[in-house]
Amino acid sequence: MTASNGDESTSSPGERREEAEREAARQRILAQAEAERIPVEETTRAVPDRRWRRGR
16 A cells, blocks of 8 residues: 555655756756857858858
């Protein structure tokens, strides 16, 4: 019966811990993405398309 009571509970300690771990992982991913983000100004420095085609 203990297992079924745990399944029915929406805020068991295990579920709260998993939610906290998910949130921490989400924050780490967002921080990493922000650190690796390339500013728009730098992305526009690419070789123009017509110059790239000339080499073909």
